[in-house]
Amino acid sequence: MSVSVGIVGVGSFGWGFVRLFRDHPLVTRVALCDINTDRLNRAAQEFGITETYDSLESICKSDLDALAIFTQPWLHAPQAIMGLESGKHVYSAVPIISLPNGDEMLEWCDKLIDTCRRTGMYYMMGETSHYRPEAMYCRRRAAEGAFGRFVLAEGEYFHDIDDPGCSLREVAKSRWGAQWSMAKSGGVPMHYPTHSIGGLLSVMKAPLTEVSAIGYVHPNDDWFRADAEDPNVFSNETALFRCANGAAVRICEYRRIGHYAREAFQLFGTDGCFTDGPGGCHWVTKHGATPLTVDEMRDPLPPDVYNAYRRAGADDSAIYGGHGGSHPYLVDEFVRSIVEGRQPAINAWVAARYFAPGVVAHQSALRDGELLKIPDWGDPPV
Numbered sequence: 274m275s276v277s278v279g280i281v282g283v284g285s286f287g288w289g290f291v292r293l294f295r296d297h298p299l300v301t302r303v304a305l306c307d308i309n310t311d312r313l314n315r316a317a318q319e320f321g322i323t324e325t326y327d328s329l330e331s332i333c334k335s336d337l338d339a340l341a342i343f344t345q346p347w348l349h350a351p352q353a354i355m356g357l358e359s360g361k362h363v364y365s366a367v368p369i370i371s372l373p374n375g376d377e378m379l380e381w382c383d384k385l386i387d388t389c390r391r392t393g394m395y396y397m398m399g400e401t402s403h404y405r406p407e408a409m410y411c412r413r414r415a416a417e418g419a420f421g422r423f424v425l426a427e428g429e430y431f432h433d434i435d436d437p438g439c440s441l442r443e444v445a446k447s448r449w450g451a452q453w454s455m456a457k458s459g460g461v462p463m464h465y466p467t468h469s470i471g472g473l474l475s476v477m478k479a480p481l482t483e484v485s486a487i488g489y490v491h492p493n494d495d496w497f498r499a500d501a502e503d504p505n506v507f508s509n510e511t512a513l514f515r516c517a518n519g520a521a522v523r524i525c526e527y528r529r530i531g532h533y534a535r536e537a538f539q540l541f542g543t544d545g546c547f548t549d550g551p552g553g554c555h556w557v558t559k560h561g562a563t564p565l566t567v568d569e570m571r572d573p574l575p576p577d578v579y580n581a582y583r584r585a586g587a588d589d590s591a592i593y594g595g596h597g598g599s600h601p602y603l604v605d606e607f608v609r610s611i612v613e614g615r616q617p618a619i620n621a622w623v624a625a626r627y628f629a630p631g632v633v634a635h636q637s638a639l640r641d642g643e644l645l646k647i648p649d650w651g652d653p654p655v
Contacts, residue, residue, distance in 0.1 A: 274612045277302035279337045279361075281329060281352070283316040285447075286366065287343030289594060291320045293604040294341060296585040298577045299612055306332040333359035339611060340364070345448050346371035346465075350381040353396060354388045362395040364607045367467045368628050369398060371460075373503035375632040378464070379648060382625045386650050389621045397607045397617035398624035401596035402472035402536055404603055407554055410570035411476040411540055411547050414556070420542030423477050423520040428469035428538040430462075431527050434496055434508075436534045442496070459501040462526035463510045463638070466631025468536040469524050471619075474626060476540060479518040480649045481630040486512035488638040491529045512634035514647075526631065536596075571598065578605050622653045 278294050280287055283305055295303045304324035307313040317325050326332035329352055332340065339362040342352050350370035356363040370381045389396050402408060414420060434441040445460075446453045463486065474481070488507030491497065497508040508529035514522040540547045546557040554570065555562040573579070574592070578601065582592045594600040610617035619627070630647050637645045 275299055275301040276339060276608050276611050277304075277337045278608075279304040279306055279326070279332045279335065279340045280343065281306045281332060281340055281356075282343035283307045283312055284343065287341075288316060290341060290343065290600065290604065291316060291322070292585070292587070293582075293594075293601055294608075295320055295322070296581055296587075297604060297608055298581040299608050302337070304332065304335065304337060329355060333361065337361060339607070341607070342366060350385055354384060357388045357392050357394045357396060360392070360394065362397075362607075362611050364397045364399060364603075366399050367401075368465055369624055371464055373461075373505075375464070375636050378632050379629060382621075382629055382648075382650065386621045386625060390654065395610055395617055396621040396624070397603075397610065398467070398619045398621075398627070399603045399607075400467045400471040400619050400624070400627055401599040401603070402468050402470075402538070403475045403619055404599035404606075405472055405536075405597035406567050406570035407538070407547070407549060407597075408472040408475050409572040410554075410565065411472075413572075414545065414547070415476050415478075419545045420540060420547075421544030423516070423518055423540065423542050425541040426473040426477065426516070426520055426522045426538060427524075428473050428522070429525040429527070429535065430466075430469040431525070431530050431532045431535045433530050433532070433534070434528050438534055441528065455495075455501075457502050458496045459498060459503060459505050460528075461505045461510075461635050462507065462528050463512065463631040463635040466524065466526060466634070467624075467627045469526060469538070470630060471627045472536075473522070473538040473540060475618075477516060477518055477520065479516050479520075480626045481514040481522060481647055482517050482649070483515040483644055483646055484512050484630060484634045484637050485642045485644045486510055486634040486637040487642050488635075489527075489529070494529070497528070507635075507638060510635060510638050512630075512637070514630060514634075524631075524634070567598075572602075574601060575605060616653045620653050622650050625650050 306326040340356040341364040353363045353365045489509035491508045509527040512524045537549045554565040
């Protein structure tokens with residue numbers, strides 16, 4: 274079996290995935306879709322793709338097997354549902370959705386999961402932390418029982434709004450385009466929690482059940498403001514979760530911090546621990562610490578995928594790409610799940626477990642740290 278994929282949104286992020294889908298050995302047909310005609314034509318010419326669509330509605334009417342959505346975050350869930358209901362499997366960039374209202378975002382989790390259950394189509398959220406080398410290594414050690422019982426997990430996504438490598442101010446301006454104004458500044462850090470939560474939950478394989486969180490207010494902040502269109506004064510949010518396995522989980526989502534951009538986690542068990550700090554990653558036991566390299570942590574790509582990308586002229590840096598080299602693994606998992614007729618690793622139910630805890634954490638921070646229960650949608654159907 275082979276797969277045909279339509280890529281929806283060929284801006285700066287989606288552009289980087291076109292080659293990965295086009296050259297995957299199980300993908301035999303790729304189409305592009307974008308409402309910006311100039312951008313669509315440039316991408317089609319760059320990647321040698323002749324099948325193009327100028328709207329989501331038109332590509333949903335095609336006979337493609339799947340869609341990969343790389344549009345603005347507030348569009349993700351409704352566009353994914355539209356694709357699923359048109360009979361297509363859907364890969365979506367993170368998060369599930371981004372809106373000012375937390376209850377509304379949780380309702381979209383309901384709608385997405387209900388659509389997957391009702392249609393039988395597969396949804397996968399492209400959470401990069403799930404396929405970082407650190408997560409791969411820890412999943413292997415957990416499968417061996419090397420951690421013992423988990424007692425503490427720590428996850429963090431540090432991304433100062435003025436980080437020189439990726440300014441969140443410029444990202445916001447690019448996303449809103451002509452609609453941009455300072456009234457659209459801000460955003461809620463915990464409404465984008467998947468980079469800090471996904472990796473560690475992929476290892477522990479247990480949902481977060483309760484949360485108490487606090488917010489940090491930066492004095493005279495020009496970005497996180499009560500008078501913004503979507504008011505939020507918390508630039509940093511820190512949450513303490515209870516996990517279903519009994520472990521405590523501390524998550525930090527910080528947008529005002531003197532630290533380079535970083536998404537990372539640490540896991541502590543009764544028998545062994547994984548740490549990640551300025552000195553690199555280590556496996557730690559009562560007897561000492563062993564340094565770990567990226568190559569020994571990372572799972573190998575399936576040989577057919579690696580060789581296909583090599584034949585297409587990519588070297589290792591181009592094959593693995595950004596976000597810790599996670600991109601080719603995300604593409605391969607989505608494509609392979611369709612071919613094998615199974616739920617992808619980061620299916621709608623897992624995606625909600627990576628996403629909903631942050632939404633509830635912000636609600637807790639607004640209530641001065643009140644302990645709140647986190648909804649859970651259970652496991653996907655077999």
